[in-house]
Amino acid sequence: MASIQESQDQPSFNRRSPSPSVSPTPAIGACPEMSRTVSMTSTGSVESTPRLSLGSSTSSVSRSSSAGYTPRQSMGGLEKRGVRGYVRPQGTNFATSAKSRESVLSLGSIAHLQYYFARTGLLDGKGGRLSKKKDNRGTLDLSALDTSFLSPRVLGVDEDSSYASMGSSPELLAQAHVGNMLESPTQEDFGYISEDDGDPHMLPPTTSTYRHREIPEHHPPSLEELKTELHKSLGEAAKVLADVRQNPFSPPASPSSNGDAASPVSSQGWYELQGMHVLDIITLAIRAAKMYYTAHDQPARLAAIKSERQLRAELLSVMEVLKRMATRNFSHEMRTEERITIEQWVEGVYDMLKQEEAIEEDERAQRASWKWLDGSWEDKAIEREYAFMRSMDPDSSTLPEYTPSSSVTDDALPTDFLNDLRTGLRLVSLHNAVVKKSKRQFGTIDKWHTDFGKPYRMAENLRFWIKAAELRWGVTLSVDVMGVVAGTNCAAMQGFEDAVWKWCGKVREEITGELKA
Structure with a gap:
């Protein structure tokens, strides 16, 4: 047993084992010692x-x-x-x-x-990441x-x-x-x-x-500038048509070698010059008329003079005449029926502009009679709103006189003025009339009731008017609709009267700002 234990404690030597007298070497994979005589890195x-x-x-x-x-x-x-x-x-x-x-x-x-x-x-x-860190330790920055x-x-x-x-x-x-x-x-x-x-x-x-470069902003032309351009274009068109009618283009006498008159080739060239000149002038007039029609701020005024369908038909007829002239290469100068068609269109546009000027003159005379537009109304706010309502109402002759609801007893309510307004029909027509006089013609009421045999019809008219006031004029009205329709609630009638004056004040301010702009 002792010999077996000694053999286990003693190390065994074989061919692979290094000699004990050899100095130790670095382990496999260890980093070599830095040398001062070789290259720095590999x-x-x-x-x-x-x-x-x-x-x-x-x-x-x-x-x-x-x-x-x-x-x-x-x-x-x-x-x-x-x-x-x-x-x-x-x-x-x-x-x-x-x-x-x-x-x-x-x-x-x-x-x-x-x-x-x-x-x-x-x-x-x-x-x-490129910023340098500040070191305040007083060391030397190498x-x-x-x-x-x-x-x-x-x-x-x-x-x-x-x-x-x-x-x-x-x-x-x-x-x-x-x-x-x-x-x-x-x-x-x-x-x-x-x-x-x-x-x-x-x-x-x-x-x-x-260098700061400012980008120019090209604003669209105003209606007056477009009207001036239209008058100028129509004047040039009328002038060239009058020249064609009175002094038709005739080719100059250019005798040929045989002593005959001008050749057909030279005559065709003069006809083409005449046709191209007429084509340019009339095309500019059509362009000016189209721009004036489309950019008009009150198309309802033009529609009252001449419908849009008729305006388009006249423009297309003139363009068809110019197309026929160009198709035949303006041969044999301008025909009589073609010249008459263009002259009638020019006269029609002139007549429309004259009618529009007459309407504008009537509107200026009407605005001069509006007392609520100017003046001092410090202690007469309700009288001013009533005058505004009467001037805007298309049927102002049937509008009852205003009587304050606070000056009558509860048994006398509703007054004639409130009794006329509580159906909602006059308020709806008044709203649509004011929208037509405004420059922003949108938000009209397109349906309403005229038969008031059922109470809900009056209530719907009032609701139409209240909602249209919020959407078009931006004014919020608080009205007890069913109490107004019944006509027995004094508080509802007083609130309805206040809502009417509030609506009139808001609308009057916007209309005044548009007229004085």
């Missing part, structure tokens, strides 16, 4: 530390290990020092609707500003020192090997490590542009880059 070490600064010593890398560099590693003199804070603008395809926007048009100026700031150094250390003479430029794989031996000296390696630790990276793969790239697509900033 290919694997360079790839494991991609954030190398420009100030690090790259000349100590041997020619055999420099082949393993990736594009993101610093190559010393082969790499240019980039400009901090400037990124090359990438091309972008904008939509058609966005190309004319002011913000999109300003992108070029922004790129030039970035280029200017980067070239002048205004962005160095001004923010982001990052500002120029250490470019310590790292010789690598000219290529066939350069002199003496540069590698110089970079492998202990002093240069120590100084390179100091620069590597103190200087922050200044160029990585962030798209920074170097000053010496010579980008043909990036132009230097000019004076016009920083």
Whole structure:
């Protein structure tokens, strides 16, 4: 048993076991000891530390290990020092609707500003990851020192090997490590542009880059300008038609070699000149008339003179005449029936403008009789609203005189004035009449009741009027509709009267503002 135990405690020796007298060696895979006489790093070490600064010593890398560099590693003199804070603008395809926007048009100026700031150094250390941390410990900032003479430029794989031996000296390696630790990276793969790239697509900033350019706003022409243009176009059209009627174009006598009259070819040329002149003038008149019709602020006034259907029919008839003239190449000058059709259209437009001017004159005379439009109404607010209601009511002769509900007893309610209004019919017609006199002709009431045999019909008329007042005039009315229809609730009748004056005041203010604008 003792021999067995001793054999287990004693170590066994075989061919694979090293000799006990051999000095120990590093374990398999351990990092080798740094040597002061060999290259600083190998290919694997360079790839494991991609954030190398420009100030690090790259000349100590041997020619055999420099082949393993990736594009993101610093190559010393082969790499240019980039400009901090400037990124090359990438091309972008904008939509058609966005190309004319002011913000999109300003992108070029922004790129030039970035280029200017980067070239002048205004962005160095001004923010982001490139900002320099302030150290207030009073230490010496060695990052500002120029250490470019310590790292010789690598000219290529066939350069002199003496540069590698110089970079492998202990002093240069120590100084390179100091620069590597103190200087922050200044160029990585962030798209920074170097000053010496010579980008043909990036132009230097000019004076016009920083000039504020105001975009002119072209306002649409007013109705008076359109009317003036229409009168001018019609006058020119009438003049050219009168010339064609009184002095028809006749080709000049150009005797030929045989002594005959002008040839048909020359006559056709003069007819074409005559037809093209008439075509241009009449087309401009049609364009002016169309623009005046479509841009009119009160189409109901034009419809009262001439319907839209008739206006379109007259325009199409004149255009058909011009089409026939151009189809036959204006041969044999302008025909009589064609000239008469165009003259009738011009006279019709003139007559419509005269009728419109007569209507406008009547409206001006009517506005002059409106006492509520001007004057002092400080203590006569209700009288002013009643005068406004009477002037706007299309059937003002049947409107009863106003009697304040507070001056009568409860048994006398509703008064004649409130009894006429509580059906809602007069209020609906008054609302539609005021909308027609306004420049914003929308929000009319298109349905109402005229037979009041059932109480709900009066209630619906009042609800139509209340809702239209909210949608068109922006005034909210609080009315007890069923109490007004019954006519026995004094509080409901008083609230209804207040709502009527509130509506009149709001509408009168808007109409007054439109007339004085």
